[in-house]
Amino acid sequence: MVLRRDDWLDxxxxxxxxxxxxxxxxxxxxxxxxxxxxxxxxxxxWNEAYRTTYREYVANQRSKDxxxxxxxxxxxxxxxxxxxxxxxxxxxxxHNGALALAEYAGAVAELRMARFGRDSAWRTxxxxxxxxxxxxxxxxxxxxxxxxxxxxxxxxxxxAYHTNEWLIIAARHLFDDMFLAADAIDIAIQLNFVFETxxxxxxxxxxxxxxxxxxxxxxxxxLASIQTDEARHAQIGHPVLRTLLQNGERExxxxxxxxxxxxxxxxxxxxxxxxxxxxxxLAARTHSFKEFMEEWVVEQFMKNLAEFELDRPWFxxxxxxxxxxxxxxxxxxxxxxxxxxxFDVAAPDEAEREWLDQKYGDWGETFGGLWDQVExxxxxxxxAGTLAQALPALCNLCQLPTVFLRPGRSTACTLxxxxxxxxxxxxxxxxxxxNEMPRFAGHKNVVDxxxxxxxxxxxxxxxxWMGLRAPIETGKDLRRGLDHxxxxxxxxxxxxx
Amino acid sequence: MIVYLFGYLxxxxxxxxxxxxxxxxxxxxxxxxxxxxSTPGRTGPATVVNEAGRQLETSLTIAEAGxxxxxxxxxxxxx
Numbered sequence: 001m002v003l004r005r006d007d008w009l010d011x012x013x014x015x016x017x018x019x020x021x022x023x024x025x026x027x028x029x030x031x032x033x034x035x036x037x038x039x040x041x042x043x044x045x046w047n048e049a050y051r052t053t054y055r056e057y058v059a060n061q062r063s064k065d066x067x068x069x070x071x072x073x074x075x076x077x078x079x080x081x082x083x084x085x086x087x088x089x090x091x092x093x094x095h096n097g098a099l100a101l102a103e104y105a106g107a108v109a110e111l112r113m114a115r116f117g118r119d120s121a122w123r124t125x126x127x128x129x130x131x132x133x134x135x136x137x138x139x140x141x142x143x144x145x146x147x148x149x150x151x152x153x154x155x156x157x158x159x160a161y162h163t164n165e166w167l168i169i170a171a172r173h174l175f176d177d178m179f180l181a182a183d184a185i186d187i188a189i190q191l192n193f194v195f196e197t198x199x200x201x202x203x204x205x206x207x208x209x210x211x212x213x214x215x216x217x218x219x220x221x222x223l224a225s226i227q228t229d230e231a232r233h234a235q236i237g238h239p240v241l242r243t244l245l246q247n248g249e250r251e252x253x254x255x256x257x258x259x260x261x262x263x264x265x266x267x268x269x270x271x272x273x274x275x276x277x278x279x280x281x282l283a284a285r286t287h288s289f290k291e292f293m294e295e296w297v298v299e300q301f302m303k304n305l306a307e308f309e310l311d312r313p314w315f316x317x318x319x320x321x322x323x324x325x326x327x328x329x330x331x332x333x334x335x336x337x338x339x340x341x342x343f344d345v346a347a348p349d350e351a352e353r354e355w356l357d358q359k360y361g362d363w364g365e366t367f368g369g370l371w372d373q374v375e376x377x378x379x380x381x382x383x384a385g386t387l388a389q390a391l392p393a394l395c396n397l398c399q400l401p402t403v404f405l406r407p408g409r410s411t412a413c414t415l416x417x418x419x420x421x422x423x424x425x426x427x428x429x430x431x432x433x434x435n436e437m438p439r440f441a442g443h444k445n446v447v448d449x450x451x452x453x454x455x456x457x458x459x460x461x462x463x464x465w466m467g468l469r470a471p472i473e474t475g476k477d478l479r480r481g482l483d484h485x486x487x488x489x490x491x492x493x494x495x496x497x
Numbered sequence: 498m499i500v501y502l503f504g505y506l507x508x509x510x511x512x513x514x515x516x517x518x519x520x521x522x523x524x525x526x527x528x529x530x531x532x533x534x535s536t537p538g539r540t541g542p543a544t545v546v547n548e549a550g551r552q553l554e555t556s557l558t559i560a561e562a563g564x565x566x567x568x569x570x571x572x573x574x575x576x
Binding site: 329332333336367370373374388389390391392393401402403404407408410412413414416420421422423447451 | 501503504505507508509510511512513514515516533535536548565566567568569571
């Protein structure tokens, strides 16, 4: 007689051997399993909230893949981008490049937990998580490949993480810290608890809602499909955190949560904040980035903190202040350094400015004037006048430009270690660096390398060093300077002859 | 001696790397940053401060003002 699911699942989930001829510490070394090293009995109550069998997993994944592939087939390659807004097309290129191979690195992280996680139920969940992350790599690679015929830069879906492009280095620095160069416990807290229960809602669910309104139903379906996987394997983090707290590791847990919240936030400002508000067509925007953050990220994060009686991060007030401004500063930076990106960057038109002002209250006052200056330089000097003329000062922790929180409010700060000065965009980045000095000191950001002569200072050579084939692949003004007063309405991909 | 500094212009939006001989004056340093800023043609009074917020005498050289490799300076202009 075949056993029913519930008759065998618990037994199958919980197969933790008692080792007879090898020490448990050798099977699960602290360097890979994580600190504090606790005996298995401390982990035996590790339980995921939603249990899944491999059979159920395969059936679910098959049906999710069929849904994505179904939309892809219905659209057919030739029509895949028809009617898409040109800004949205750049958003796809940006998103694909920044995330496809990061997901693949995520598979490595899940596999580390699948081997070195301290309870077999955790290891089983992580095995499914690894399969998820491979799927999350394959989907954008497949869709990005479909788009190559329309825009060759979609090869950055695969190529980005193999280059020295500065923004990708920033993303790689975060993901290396979050999970590739982390042990099983740190991965569970940083990737599963903070990033996946916190920020991936923003990147996948909120973005899926925008994709729907931007008539990109393939991207919408792909994102929503990915998020259902994230929601399942994200639950790895909760029982790991609970075990840490039950074993007197509150301070360490709080540190990991605070650190990764800040680091994820820095990347989200650049990756999601700019994309949502400067590359998403106005008609598709339902919420501002700030509103999405408040609804999808902050609210959920607050619930998570409350569940574990953890404190809000010490830099919370700064984070709240940044919600109104930081991504707008980064967007100006992207625009000024657009030739060092693999996607095009947009300047907001009048209708978008109005929307931004309405959503942020003082956007016109704080950032409108800076965009006016960009526009004036387009008129007086042409495109060259709108490009930055000096190297940006990059943060030695997050690797992003040390942009102002808002005009007139710089949060940059420095630290000298062993005679070397380090620059940081903000106090929290310096705090993380200071707490993990052996891990972070010694690394040179792109600008450090240029200043030291280890990377070329001449822009054309720098493009080559960063893997950008200029001028074909380098980012441009989205509308090539032909803004609405010269060309209105903005053409869509569907208007192509 | 050539030094590299991080310059912030108060009405701008990001920091820039400035590489300069340290026998140039703070005034020249501020002028160089302003020329690279988003409003290069803008003139008017400005003050220069270091990371700690201490005002730097603009007639002093960069070295005399205590600025060295990797230091931050900010050029403050009225909004």
